[in-house]
Amino acid sequence: MKLSDFVVREAIVIDLQATSKEAAIREILREANLTVHSQNAHSENQGASQAPSQETTVSNDGPTAIRVHVCERNREVVGVLQWRLVEPEAEILDLAVAQAHRRKGHAKFLLERFLQLAAKNGVREVFLEVRESNAAAIALYTNFGFSQSGRRPNYYSRPTEAALLLKRKLTG
Numbered sequence: 001m002k003l004s005d006f007v008v009r010e011a012i013v014i015d016l017q018a019t020s021k022e023a024a025i026r027e028i029l030r031e032a033n034l035t036v037h038s039q040n041a042h043s044e045n046q047g048a049s050q051a052p053s054q055e056t057t058v059s060n061d062g063p064t065a066i067r068v069h070v071c072e073r074n075r076e077v078v079g080v081l082q083w084r085l086v087e088p089e090a091e092i093l094d095l096a097v098a099q100a101h102r103r104k105g106h107a108k109f110l111l112e113r114f115l116q117l118a119a120k121n122g123v124r125e126v127f128l129e130v131r132e133s134n135a136a137a138i139a140l141y142t143n144f145g146f147s148q149s150g151r152r153p154n155y156y157s158r159p160t161e162a163a164l165l166l167k168r169k170l171t172g
């Protein structure tokens, strides 16, 4: 096996403002039309949700801090999962994988690691919103045991679309 055959993956919690990975993270989120959930974030993300839970100004510490997990392949950031604690629940804000690296299990890896970490830290339930037409994400979350617990019409803009609220209970 060649060295280049090794896929290096890690999930770490980082402070978006203080990391050299910030540019890569921003690019993955921009490419996926998702919001950068950090202080001083710009609001140029087309199609970003207008919902309060998706606002970009947040603190970097404390119980409501946004946590960013990244998945790396050969030291390149290829996937990002942003979440926050809303005790005793956790909300996944965004999950995105760089287009060139999709369908290789990176989202599965990030989600698996996140759910393990959340369960270990006493999180009872994980929830998120997803565009109703986002078949890829819905399939991913359904495979991980999430189920629909609500629907919010006209939740997203550009284009206007309903959000499905997905939830999954965790056992510690």
Ligand SMILES: CC(C)(COP(=O)(O)OP(=O)(O)OC[C@H]1O[C@@H](n2cnc3c(N)ncnc32)[C@H](O)[C@@H]1OP(=O)(O)O)[C@@H](O)C(=O)NCCC(=O)NCCS
Pocket (backbone or CB within 6 Å): 032, 034, 093, 094, 095, 096, 097, 098, 101, 102, 103, 104, 105, 106, 107, 108, 109, 130, 131, 134, 135, 136, 137, 139, 140, 141, 143
């Ligand atoms: C959704 C997304 C994160 C999936 O990332 P990924 O690394 O390609 O996903 P994985 O390779 O880990 O696939 C995991 C599962 O997701 C589902 N899935 C992923 N892409 C899919 C697609 N294009 N069509 C249907 N199902 C898909 C499948 O169930 C897949 O399992 P399988 O490979 O055993 O069939 C990625 O497509 C993405 O970044 N999309 C844009 C951002 C987004 O919509 N995020 C979700 C809202 S927060």
